[in-house]
Amino acid sequence: MQGKFITLEGGEGAGKSTQIERLKQYISDCGIKVISTREVGGAPSAEEIRIFWLNREEKYWDPLTEVLLIMAARREHLVQTVWPALASGTWVISDRFVDSSRAYQGVGFGLGIEKIDAIYREIAGDFWPDLTLFLDVDVDRGLERVASRKGIDDRYQQKKQSFHAKLRQAYHDIAANEPKRFHVIDANLEEDRVSQLIRDAVSRHFKISPPPKS
Numbered sequence: 001m002q003g004k005f006i007t008l009e010g011g012e013g014a015g016k017s018t019q020i021e022r023l024k025q026y027i028s029d030c031g032i033k034v035i036s037t038r039e040v041g042g043a044p045s046a047e048e049i050r051i052f053w054l055n056r057e058e059k060y061w062d063p064l065t066e067v068l069l070i071m072a073a074r075r076e077h078l079v080q081t082v083w084p085a086l087a088s089g090t091w092v093i094s095d096r097f098v099d100s101s102r103a104y105q106g107v108g109f110g111l112g113i114e115k116i117d118a119i120y121r122e123i124a125g126d127f128w129p130d131l132t133l134f135l136d137v138d139v140d141r142g143l144e145r146v147a148s149r150k151g152i153d154d155r156y157q158q159k160k161q162s163f164h165a166k167l168r169q170a171y172h173d174i175a176a177n178e179p180k181r182f183h184v185i186d187a188n189l190e191e192d193r194v195s196q197l198i199r200d201a202v203s204r205h206f207k208i209s210p211p212p213k214s
């Protein structure tokens with residue numbers, strides 16, 4: 001039986017990396033084999049592309065070049081990690097996926113979502129996540145969280161507040177366009193509440209739940 005593919009999306013400091021391990025535990029508690037992964041990366045070759053990409057200052061890459069690098073890494077991620085796992089019945093949760101490209105490069109850098117989708121179809125065909133959780137956080141709150149987080153390694157964290165506001169709106173528009181695939185989660189709440197909302201959404205969407213404790 002084919003596994004399910006769940007992606008976590010949202011701006012910086014929304015809590016994606018925090019929540020992915022909790023969600024993994026929940027799915028595992030439901031008796032399902034599950035792995036967590038991330039983009040850009042998620043396979044050894046894709047992680048190499050990530051390093052190569054992040055190694056340059058932001059304006060170094062032309063936006064289309066940047067998309068092509070990220071899509072190349074995404075192809076590796078799919079071929080090496082995601083598709084084999086799903087084929088073996090293992091569920092996969094990814095910290096970011098194609099909707100990040102749509103929001104960041106498509107809207108944020110103005111390439112347009114259609115262009116992103118056209119390149120995506122080349123690398124992935126008609127494969128899409130079964131469920132995408134958009135962790136929606138107020139821009140200032142997200143940036144505050146990031147500022148207090150150690151080990152900053154992300155590309156977009158230093159960008160202006162207005163850029164992040166644009167991204168947030170982009171995610172809302174993308175989610176509204178595909179209401180069946182997307183669940184919007186209020187990520188302003190405290191960690192335990194957010195993970196409860198995520199568990200509820202996943203439980204309802206896939207009709208799964210952990211066995212009752214005896």
Ligand SMILES: Nc1ncnc2c1ncn2[C@@H]1O[C@H](COP(=O)(O)OP(=O)(O)O)[C@@H](O)[C@H]1O
Pocket residue numbers: 010011012013014015016017018019145146148149150187188189190191192194
């Ligand atoms: N619901 C929350 N409330 C308060 N702080 C949070 C919450 N979720 C995550 N954090 C903290 O905010 C920071 C950013 O979270 P992180 O999971 O790294 O976000 P993302 O991966 O979406 O950028 C971390 O230091 C994390 O501990």
Ligand SMILES: [Mg+2]
Pocket residue numbers: 016017018095
């Ligand atoms: Mg993260």
